[in-house]
Amino acid sequence: MRVNFTVNGRPQEADDVWEGESLLYVLRERMGLPGSKNACEQGECGSCTVRLDGVPVCSCLVAAGQVEGRDVVTVEGLAEFAKQRDEHGHGGACGTGGGCGSKGGVSLDEAKRWQSKPGDSQTGEGVELSNIQQAFIDAGAVQCGFCTPGLLVQADALLEENSSPSDQDIREALSGNLCRCTGYEKILDAVRLAAARQSEAV
Amino acid sequence: MAQNTRTVPAGTPTNVTQKHTKGGIGESTLRPDGTLKVTGEFAYSSDMWHEDMLWGQTLRSTVAHAEIVSIDISEALAMPGVYSVLTYDDLPAEMKNYGLEIQDTPVLAHGRVRHHGEPVALVAADHPETARRAAAKIKIEYKELPLVTDEASALAPGAPLIHEGRDDHHIGHVPHPNIVHRQPIIRGNVEEARKRADVIVEGEYTFGMQDQAFLGPESGLAVPSEDGGVELYVATQWLHSDLGQIAPVLGLPPEKVRMTLSGVGGAFGGREDISMQIHACLLALATNKPVKIVYNRFESFFGHVHRHPAKLYYEHGATKDGKLTHMKCKIVLDGGAYASASPAVVGNASSLSVGPYVLEDVDIEAIALYTNNPPCGAMRGFGAVQACFAYEAQMDKLAAKLGMDPVEFRQLNAMEMGTVMPTGQVVDAPAPVAELLRRVKARPLPPERQWETAGENADVRALPGGLSNTTHGESVVRGVGYAVGIKNVGFSEGFDDYSTARVRLEVINGEPVAMVHTAMAEVGQGGITVHAQIARTELGVTQVTIHPADTQVGSAGSTSASRQTYMTGGAVKNTCEAVREALLEIGRRKNGSYHPAWATAELLLEGGKVVTDGGEVLADIAEILEDEAIDLELEYRHHPTVPFDLVTGQGNGHVQYTFAAHRAVVEVDTELGLVKVVELATAQDVGKALNMLSVVGQIQGGTTQGLGVAIMEEIIVDPKTAKVRNPSFTDYLIPTILDTPTIPVDVLELADPKAPYGLRGMGEAPTLSSTPAVIAAIRQATGLDINKTPIRPEMLTGTL
């Protein structure tokens, strides 16, 4: 089957998709966007979390066919997504075109012009990061980093809704994301740091 | 090169403004791969992709012990999209087994399977689902054999032998062929010492099978090369060890197997053994196409070895004034069907079985069994973890029997520098065991039972049961527990444990730049961060590039045993020192005549310049080097160790020791059997923190894995069938952010004079004592005698 949807603001078309393929598989193996991670493919670890029409979901549990006509943001588009949100000042669930344009997202035209920013692919130098991405680096919340993309998408969604979450709020929001390396303390630090920076910026 | 012709460095030496080069050791510099990891661009092994690639799939045995009567691949092979199906008969070389120490693990089962999930056949197809369906079409007829599942069945008269006709070097000294290795340690005279004991306690402890549960699945890509060899991009802990096992079974010389490390999503020991490496290469060579294999989580539980489950029998004595008199123990580790790292785990379990205590009279025995259970091998803490759980429970029992405070009792018996280990080895570096305990104890306790003080405002999410809102505190009791542990650093028992580093210094765009090339596996621990810090410190340059890890440079040894900062860090340091010497030599040659300091002063490299120890600038590194490059590759070794004597266990077997202590505060809902760890305070000596941010991160991560084994983690193997019952993240639980408390960390830095910068390997120690501390706290809260990991609700509610 063919699936049409928007990924990080760009209209995409996937052909020959087998009915059982997950959104995660389509993103990773067909769209060349391996940022969303495959750790359990069972909805248990949150490593594959993306925003689907603004709602954080485990992309391993979403059948590819379900995203027809919908709007997906992955970790690869997170910085741009956050930037658009800041610029357009909407707390909306959706920063891109697709079905959300009327709610203050970017126009389809803008979306089509979106492309990933060039940067040093070895070190990532010169790459523009969102607040939460920078905070994860600064707080030392990244070790192996396999859980990181999912946590970033989830944490960004939390901060969008709740700009000054309590520790228990953070724990509740991130309870579906496993991390085997860090012991979570530095992940908490990172979310607190991002929240503090966000409130400073306002 | 001719004497230089350029202008002399500025006549008057100036003082350096910046004493230390920014980003050197001791600073919390950020990960060089951080940006890539937060943008999703970092290429993990499961992200590898190649034009025209195929997907590989492994077919695994559905039974634990059986003879393979027949394999029929015809239906699988006939499926559209299937390119190749391989079985044992297709293996290309004489050598058909691999293994870390003993080559007893078949690449594909031949004639017999010895554990549930053993690889039997391989498929390559154009879609992963096609490969899976094809594998399911392979018909295998098994004839089941009697099972060996524990010590009794392994050593019973007439027990089936897991490996008939063993010819490894341990067979000569083990009492039964179903014992992989046995290490006794006898010192002093236990019978005599027992007479001095006023109290004696005995205990029997059971440690469950833990899984590393790294998040990044076993995966990689094999690409056939034109010379008939293969390129392999894979997540591993030790490239050269893999290479040494892969090449012989492929029938290729090692230089035709070129390995590059791809992004590793955690390891914790679970990537020390081969998983999909050989299978992917075989399929790539058979199809002449690139082949990618990615395990799903289910397969991952079969694809790597686990932590040895153990039974531990201990007896300790103490005098009434609280001095330990003697210790006797027997540790039985279940190694499962293949040897993996079992022999070394036995050495660790026995030699560290007394813990960080002074004990002169001991009688110790550790063995690892061959059984039909899943193979066990390396996992963070490596044999020391199981022992720590038992000896710390014993310490609490003794203290209770003597009416002493458990921390004071431990402090009274704590080892220190100069203590003689049961192996006869003298502890020759600081061993601040009593101090670590003092620190965790001195920390203020977290607020008492918050639901009482906060009343209506109490956050029930913080109680046992958490988000599920199971209680408002009615049956919740609190307890506090302590533990401390000792772990060795590096590979012990005479192993030639070296590491290699190549360092290149050159001028790029007018700036001196160092390139560090090692084969070290960065598995998340932050090795690449400290390598850059070391190079900056030693070479005084700001710009350091880390070359991708591959087999084009000498071995770095394994990223395990807390050894990489010591060993490969040491190699980078040494090589940088040699590069520095070479640079200074060029400097002397070129500029030596212009300033006497070149010959007389101690010279340093800082801020891109050559400076004297008095702070005078002699030259720019860039000016000295010009278009020359200094490029050196050197090996580094720690001081030698020897094997433990096979009868007495005596010998200077270990390189270095590392210590951590924990205090756990837990709350237990005694009605529901739910546990909430409120706080898990940690103190650890790291010798020297090269990067405090990473050090604290490692300690918190290790502590959490210890917490996991205390309250939830266990691979459950059905004792009747030896089949794994819970190979998924739905059924094998690892701590979430809700299960993990705040983990305050107190870091001590007492230098070890023998180690690079005085550092102490530190990645594993926090995993040891966190488990017994949590369980001690649960015992204190509930008054129950708990001798098993993990704790299950039914053990706390009396409904077992």
Ligand code: FES
């Ligand atoms: S991979 Fe989707 S939740 Fe784990």
Ligand code: FES
């Ligand atoms: S799983 Fe490795 S950093 Fe979270």
